Amino acid sequence: MSTLRTSLTSLLGIRTPIVLAPMAGASGGALAGEVSLAGGFGFLAPVYRGLENFKNEFDIARSTLNRPSGPLPLGAGFLGWKLEEAQSPHVALLELALENGVQAVWFSFGEDLGRWIELVRSHDEKHGKTRKTLVFVQVNSVDEALHAAQTWKVDVLVAQGIESGGHGSASSPPVLNLVPQIVSALPPSGAPPVLAAGGLSDGAHLAAFLTLGAAGAVVGTRFLFAQESLYSDVQKRAIIAARSGSAVRSYVFDRLRDTTGWPAGTDGRALAMPAVAAVENGADITAIKEEVAEGAERGDPSSVIAWAGTGVGQPNRLQPAKDIVRELHEDAVARLKASFALIGDE
Ligand SMILES: Cc1cc2nc3c(=O)[nH]c(=O)nc-3n(C[C@H](O)[C@H](O)[C@H](O)COP(=O)(O)O)c2cc1C
Incomplete structure (x- = not known):
């Protein structure tokens, strides 16, 4: 199998730059675990049915990954505005994820995301973690990306375009514009990897965004077609x-x-x-x-509300998550190889 090496794969130690979005109501322990097992990186989303339910998803992830204890090679995603509610039960969910040794956390849609990033860093310090918990933040504009990179020093930026399934900024640009705008606004070295999110549903999309300067793809909707997704x-x-x-x-x-x-x-x-x-x-x-x-x-x-992005219409059947990762990866590799074949030397 050919590899696709980017700053994201080096940062996470994964084999392919494919990240499962933390999709509330869809990304549970089985789906996140299978995506990580297949060489990508899975994010769990709390299902907001309480702590016990979230604990159960971690148990499922542990058994999927055959890691009964110790750190987990996956992440968990949290909505800032839910954490920010008075006496929010979501703070306990975030703490549960950190206690489970997730490799990364993801924050989005909040007025005060810096506060939660601080909580993650204090947790790492208090527990003497040698490998820090990586922080992903999802953004919808160049200004948000610069703020996240410069002020919060996040580890990964997720550029979410208007094509995305689920929630997003109504004024977000198309991902095809947003990714290169963010990449060129960041310094050429030392900046966090930028991932493309929104409507990416096949390997051609992944290949295209790698050539646009993204370090990988965040895929949501395509994984709703995984047998392991929690969609009803x-x-x-x-x-x-x-x-x-x-x-x-x-x-x-x-x-x-x-x-x-x-x-x-x-x-x-x-x-x-x-x-x-x-x-x-x-x-x-x-x-x-x-x-x-x-x-x-x-x-x-x-x-029934079925949150979904512009990538619907192409996949027309359910598949095991690992097959989706493999297909996206192999197709992207083939497309990139075919593109290189276009180049000739005079
Ligand atoms: C069913 C569903 C639930 C989602 N839930 C969340 C969420 O809880 N937190 C979040 O940051 N993004 C959420 N998103 C958005 C994803 O993070 C990501 O931006 C999006 O899935 C990418 O676009 P795509 O669905 O076209 O692949 C959700 C998306 C979907 C489709």
């Missing part, structure tokens, strides 16, 4: 049936399920739903919410 059966059926172009951005998804505490300007991309279109066209949300709740109860796919 009805969500999996919906994304398999989805056509290209059917994942849309809206603030209404959160209004329908009463999860509206996100930082200003954060909307989300999910499969289009008749209910979302109706509310956007002025229908009364209270009545629509009831209809959606009833539909979801019946397992009606058009009433």
